[in-house]
Amino acid sequence: MKNVKFLLSAACTFFAVAAMAQQDFSGPQYAKWGDTPEEREKNILNSNFLKESYENRNYDAAAHYLKELLNSCPDASVAIYQRGANTYKQKINRAKSVAEKNVFIDSLMLIYDLRAKYFGDDPKQGLAFILDQKAREYLTYKPNDRAGIRKAFREAIEAGGANADLETVVAYFSNLCDDYKNTDEVMPDEIIAEYDRLLPFFENNPSAAELKNQLDAAFGLSGAASCDNLEKLFSNKLAAAPDDEALLAQAVSLMGRAKCNSDFYLATAEKYYAIKPSAEAAMSLASAFQNKGDFTKALNYLNEALAVEKDDMERQKLLLHISLVALINKDYTNAASSARQARDLNPEDGAPYFVLGQCYAASASACGGFAGQATFWAAYDAMAKAIELLPGDSEYVEPAKASLANYRANFPNTEECFFNELQSGARYTVTCGTAAGVVTTVRPR
Template sequence: MKLKVLIVLAGLSLSLLASGSEYLDGFNPQNDIPKYGNDSATCVANLSLYREFYKQWKQSKYTNDAITDATKWWSWVFQNCPRATENIYIDGVKMVKYRIKKAPDPEIKEKLIDTLMLIYDQRINYFPLHYKSKKPQEGAILGRKGVSLYEFKPQEYKQVYDILNRSIELDKENASGPVYVYYFRTLTKMATKGEIDTIAVVEAYDQLSDYIEFNLKKYREAGNDKKLEHYENIRGTIEKNFEPFAQCHDLVRIYNKKFDENPEDVDLLKKIVKMLDKKKCVEEPLYFEATIKLYDLEPSPESAYLIGKMMLNQKRYKEAIPYMEDATKMENTEKVDDALIFLAQAYRAMNNFPMARKKALEAAKLNPDWGKPYAFIGDLYVISANDCGSDDLTKKAPYWAAVDMYKKAKAVDPEMTSEMNELIRRYSPYFPPAEVLFFYNLQEGDSYDVGCWINVKTTVRAAK
């Protein structure tokens, strides 16, 4: 098959080889060529030469002139035996990217970028399957291609979008982090320029968030801190880019129309509730309508949790309780913890302190390393102090029990140490003074039973 090739560096003029710049133009792939081409002996020899010079260049940390000879023989191999080894494309990307950064003028740079794109395309053409897993790798290669194009020609963001969109369609949650970032960046750029509706940005954000959460969970469970940090950074970057489009009125405008058109679409309702909850738009009427509708269509502890939260925000404490009780049946224990604390808060707002404490203790039992339930109980004791006593001793004794809880909170949850120390400092002066202890024939260190609904044993201490 005849090749129409124009090659600077390795093509028509050996004098250009010394200049260290190359590009391929008018290249036609040979889909039916044997592994080592039509001249296998020359292919093997030139392949060996390019690899040897490439290794020398790599060993110099990509600084010496070995790249000139490497690209000469690489170009021949690329054209004449493109099936020989996948390293042709891996090394080619490295060399051509180097040349792009060193290009002496825009015209040569443009040609080199075209060559880089061609290398990615030819890798897909000749090596569509991963050499180890034997699974399709078109999505992954397209991801690298799109990111590279954005790196060198950000003005071509629409083309980048098309490439990365296809990459994500193919790989979904298995796409690389940078693919998500640059894909989303192209979308926000188009939306900012008025070339697409912001609804596309919102929907892409929702989709990418699911993919990123999948990877965060995977690497968290695997204990891979490096990968976990990587995807946390990816999430942070996308969140930052989404911020201008995450205003509640924009989200409501987008989702109101969808809700009106398909009010019984369970998947849509879940998406609406999730997005508005995540972006703290829970005061919006749409959030209330979608949440209630979701519970009607598909009752679940998860939707009960959302309704309960919503009613708590509206101070409808009595109505919130049965929903939050249902929410404690969720499989996600972290959310069950939250549901129990929300129940405790509802009972506290209704002045039912014993039930509030009971729910807080249930949360503490479920998650022994969480200090918040104990801090919550301490606050209950402080609130009750004046109502739980009739004299200078019994009105002060609840502060002993409160400080006990604050100490317990920081003991099980060291991250709360600073916050709990501040509360201990604030309420310790409310302990009974030494003269009151003397009057009631008590000494520091004695055991004492706090009465009222609190009904706990504590240790006598004097105010300092």
């Protein structure tokens, strides 16, 4: 069957040659194939022979015709380069020695370089496309040439500009991070600088969330983005340019993402916030001060963010955050007030009820007597509502369930309800603490 296919191909080629012998190649449409009609005829024939040789898996012959075409008419047709690249990939796979394989790989890279030279201005598959393909092939065939891989990917991304292929961007940065971890060729400041440079590609393409996650994962796993490395890098830069707004923004963004809470980070973030206040910056500062246990400053920045935030969804998140920080700070009045506001903005969120339950229970001891015991009814109601609304995997679910048993154990008993002229199932309005005014139900323990 193989011989039959070869004979048919040879016959087709013979008839093609015979037909071409009758053509006039002096017209301007053939100019790209050579200076004279004779050259043009020869080169067009060689192009046909290249196609036939490749399709018949005669890759040595295909390589021969490719060489002839590249020497005589390198700008005649992009198909020459497409078939040439495929030819050399097959030869690479069939190489009989490492040395021979390396020669074929170099030839493949040369084909991409020549295609970029002569067809880099192609409107559909121009320089960016060609260099992108070259970078991917370089990674495949020369995995140990780490510097060469980085260079090839950088050239591809630069050629793509704002429209660079995001998979290529991720591949480049992932390899850069691997080189940082496995070699001494890449320093941490290069990883940090490249991450900051590449991030806008993804921020301008919100549909590429998964690729953005891959970029972030590579950055995080590299170890370059440690707080120590970031502080060392930016302390020197900011010492030289302490009022550089762009540099301050970069430092705050990267160190905030790394969850740094050193004095240097906080001083830098507060300086940037003074220059360019925003809800996002305030949130970042609040989280940092919260991690350091400075709840007063954390609440100050959260309230500043709340003061400028107009979107109800974002306000609800801020109010919930304020309530949680205030709760940790044992500021139960502020915590309850913020939790109620968060609840009113989104009654289907269980977290505000979780905070309210704890606030009610915490203030019960300050009430004393029966009024304090009765406050646990309101605490129980709020926590039961939290369990009803919280998703099953919420970090608050198990603590909420444990709280229910504790609150029930603090309910007034039947005798105490009797002496206060209250019957089971009756309505009761809490009279003290953060739950004052809340209507609940009498339930003796």
